[in-house]
Amino acid sequence: MNKWPIFWLLFLTFFCFTASAKEVWVIPVQGAIGPATSDYIEREFQLAQQQDISLMILKMDTPGGLDSAMRSIIQNITSSTIPVATWVGPNGARAASAGTYILLASHIAAMANATNLGAATPVAIGISGPESSPSDENSPSSQKDAKNSEQVSAKTTLEKKVINDASAYIKGLAKLHGRNEEWAEKAVREAASIDAQTALAGHVIDFIADNLEQVIEFANGREILLLGNKNKLSLDEVSLIERVPDWRYSFLATITNPNIAYILMLIGIYGLILEFYSPGVGLPGVLGGICLVLAMYAMQMLPINYAGLAFILLGLLLLVAEAFSPSFGALGLGGIVSFILGSIFLMDSDLPEYQIAKPLIMALALLSTTFILLMIALLLKIRRKTVTTGVDRLVGRLAIVKDDFDTGQGWVEIAGEIWHASSADSLLAGQKVRVKQVSGLNLIVCANEKNSLME
Template identity: 45%
Template sequence: MPVTKYFLSILFLFCCLQAPAYAAKSVWLIDVKGGIGPATADHMVRGLEQAQQEDAAFVVLLIDTPGGLDSAMRQMIKAVLAARIPVIGYVSPSGARAASAGTYLLYATHIAAMAPATNLGAATPVQIGAPELPSVPQQKDSGAAGDQPKSVGSTAMERKIINDAVAYIQGLANLRKRNSEWATSAVREGVSVPAAEALSLGVVDIVAADTTSLLRKLDGRIIKLGEAELTLSTSDVDIYHHPIDWRSDFLSVITDPNVAYLLILIGVYGLIFEVSNPGFGIPGIVGVVCICVALYAFQVLPVSYAGLALMLLGIILMTAEAFAPSFGVLGLGGIAAFSIGSIILMDTELPAYQIAMPLIVAFTAFSAVLLVFTLGLLVRARKQSVVTGMAHLVGSSAEVELLHGEETLVRLDGELWQVRCEQPLAIHDHVTVTAVEGIALVVTKKRRDG
């Protein structure tokens, strides 16, 4: 018994000594690549949470972004500020940038680093105000939307947005003891700086050529984590590159505005087809699934619900035209509502989060062609003669097929009909229907040629 207690005590002490050694030898690398949106934020936030659960020594964010959505950026920054382990921001590789939203994220990290030939800045916020018709797209990248603003703060709304952004980045700069004056100019004037100048201005803390060089320069650095101070030890660490999983890939696909736009339209048209042809099943199921996925995407995207309502109104009007023809009035109104709603659907001026105009034109043209085709069928149907009841038999020709006592029968439309005629009839005589009396046909005998 004493031997067992002794053995358990040694095992417990060994586990306690081993835990800090594991924590000190794990460094997580998490990519922040491309436009910052819901998928990027989800990948980074979940990766940071997993790193903390695994007791990683610290996390390095590999940043290369032109900017993105304000809501996604703030979600990422909140996760960084609430982290229980150090978070290092590293703009890499050479040629990368941390523009617009990336600048705010870099300022939020405990240590900011850049690779040579990288840059950061251009942090003027893109206005996300009331929905309006977007201007003609400019030939510039999404992250450089605020590189050289024509008139910063020219309206009350713009001044409010810019002042809020200035206060936000100044708070991050003061928290991390970085250059707040340059941060203010990056927001108000949209300035950018390369890595070497950023280091001299006190905007970043380290310039490193690669991850190995970065870890070497981080060794011995003291970081203030909450009320405590932590000394980084990177002499012998294991590097774990956190991969992008299927959830982030799926979220990246469905939160593309063009994909979400296609999903909502496929869903609506699928439901319309199911209602007009009940019992088939598959269009209705596919429609419901597409609509649910699209609504989830719209929940995390900056969507103008006025634009979404106009799109749905347009589809309803065009559908109503097919079921209750109004000689094009409902259809034209539906096309106009659908087009305007599609254009103003995304409530942001970021080009990366706009629906492609060719896609809008294609779907509008498809709906218009479908409407014209439906109207053409309806017009032709109205011009056709009546083919229901027995009235359509008048004028038809038939041949006497059977004589049964006093009854004379002819075959017409695949059925035998009793006929009455003032002239005597014989089998194979040809007759013409002149009237319908009850269930009998009044006919006249045709004269035989020759």
Template identity: 45%
Template sequence: MPTAPPSGAVLLLDIKGGIGPATRDYLRSGLKRANEEGARAVVLRIDTPGGLDAATRDINQSILASPVPVIAWVAPEGARAASAGTYILYACHLAAMAPATSLGAATPVSMGGPGAGPERAPDEPRGQREAPAGNAPATGPSPRQEPRDAMSRKAINDAVGYLRSLAELRGRNGDFAEAAVRDAATLTATQALSQGVIEIVAGNTDQLLRQAHGRKVRLAQRETTLDLVGQPVTVVTPDWRARLLAVLTEPTVAYLLLLIGLYGLVFEGYSPGAILPGMVGAICLLLAAYGLQVLPVNYAGVALIVLGVALIAIEFAMPSVGAAGVGGVVALVAGSLILFDTQVPGFGVPGGLIAGIGGATALVFMGMIWLASRARRQPVVSGQEELIGQLAVATRDFDGAGQVHIRGEHWQASSAVPVRRGQAVRVLALDGLVLRVAPDEETTPPH
């Protein structure tokens, strides 16, 4: 049986930023620790723009099954529990907010982009609508307009049913839950308290524990009365695994790992046996694959990025007057833009980074074209063609065909005019393995 720890009877977990697999693992670990240590309660300090649906539902399942009371607290001042944060708040046994915080805007978004989600009413302004104060349901002045396509209606209705079921379980305002999904309605802390969405408004942990003390909450198997006044609070920080997962599932990091991995394999192909580029590239690709498989990825974007890098590599290997390189840069930028679903809050690649990578790739490509064009204008300095214009010495007298000595080698030669032994001749052209020569006027003495 778990025993109460000598200190840390209340565990404080921070949910900050986009909610994803790292957040899920961190919260599960915290709830497990709370159960093992016999903690009096777990406080989730929430400040999130939203996140992934699968991770959010996993978190809620852990909260609903927790034998330790879980208190959601939107804090500090200025924080928000938008989108996925609202679902988590509704699942917790107690819900609290700090002053100057907000919650709501829980409309699910689709990987299909803006057009795949519910449409706003014709006269409704863009952005989130705030629910009215008081006990009236959170509706706007314009009539509600349902999504036209079946998939959007299915997602919306599923989210409404899910959030309403959590509201009924915890005895909270179900009308606002539906409005938060259908109309992206939001509430401030004061409005949420007056409308029965939360139970407590508290600016710090002491106020939170004092107001929560003595309240009855229903756990999975039983009811319990919270005894929290004077209990010490321990902040639970993520372990190294959770921190590593958080880094790998950061969209920007996963995107950069993908590019480094692809370019590493390309460089290894150009210099077989170098080992280091290929090794680094393979490791980065595997790490990128791990991060991408838990993120809202558009695999058409991945395919475009791979195609772009391949076309750029082909341009370096077999110059095609820039056609493959230009296509590669366009494919790389297009794939980067659609790689992640930017509709999911907190899960997108900054446009500045994409522009920077695209611009750097284009500059390298243009530099390569400039170097190639300049090389074409230079005289040939290797191979047989470099003999053209060079001086040779006739090894014997000949009129027509003969032999000359040039750069330590003897070559067959032909001349339209007679050539004397030892006379300097200049190479005019190369006909197969025969040099076409003519006496050099600058070095030939006058008769």
């Protein structure tokens, strides 16, 4: 029996299996880099390593992002068993701030024409400038100068620590793959930014590619350093697969939007307050509980300033106190001021993408102010009203004598109710009397001026 056909059949089967296993995944990295981005990329890395992918390409267009999310992505890249290429594209894209670190950490760094990277200077947070407070105006000049000097010194020290740390970090990433360490440090210390042509000439990137096919073409046959070992990329006849973010990414990206997390927190708190105010309804409590849990989950992934959060909670407590024990605006206005301050300070980041929109803060503050003013107006209107219910309302009304008042006491009927009454006058059954005073459960009555018997 001829064994050659079986041999060729096995060889072709093996070759087809090998060829089908060569896949290149394209993972989009667009917009601000945050918790949703790092979570999505981490899951993609885990799945890719299980399926033995040939190459992963991060298709990048980002203005930057959070330091924690950036470092998480870089850790996944540097510990990956699969080569990672970062491509800044298409034309017009950028890899600013956090994107520059990720690009330099990748095994292959590429850019399209008309793109740029850089401006990787971190922003020091939490130290204010040497502005004098109102209380400083009355202090001696030497004391103000000393205080300003201390503030400047504290700010400078913190900035040096942050910049030195970032500079050492980005230089280490550039050195890892033999890229321009000098420019990397310049991107941090001077916020330098360069285009694709300058980056290629300065050995910051490996090549320029205007599309994904060119990235694969230029990367094929290159030697890279993968987990400390040199590897030569073999990307012949690979299939290009563009990955689409799943529902979890969309969900996390939505709730970790500072504006959405802020609104969820307020809905949650107000929902619980409404449920406590009128228990038994159920819907406000359930909706408020769900929104509050989602808000807390989102905020633990965001750079939160806890002083700002405390201001918001204090403001809401003061608004609730105004509702339960009206102070004609004192508590309510204090709560609104505290609420606005807390909303402004809530996000501990200078990135515009991770700030609460000022119009949203003003709209909610205006809504709360309107609510307080309406409540004060209603309270004043209620105070001016005459008594319409209760025992005091009986004074001045007419009653009908049920039996003769032989001893100056007897029973009268008023508003459909039978009351015990006393009078200094002699009264007859059926006679109309007027209520002069209410003393406990006894009415003091007198004969009506237009006295008549009921027929």
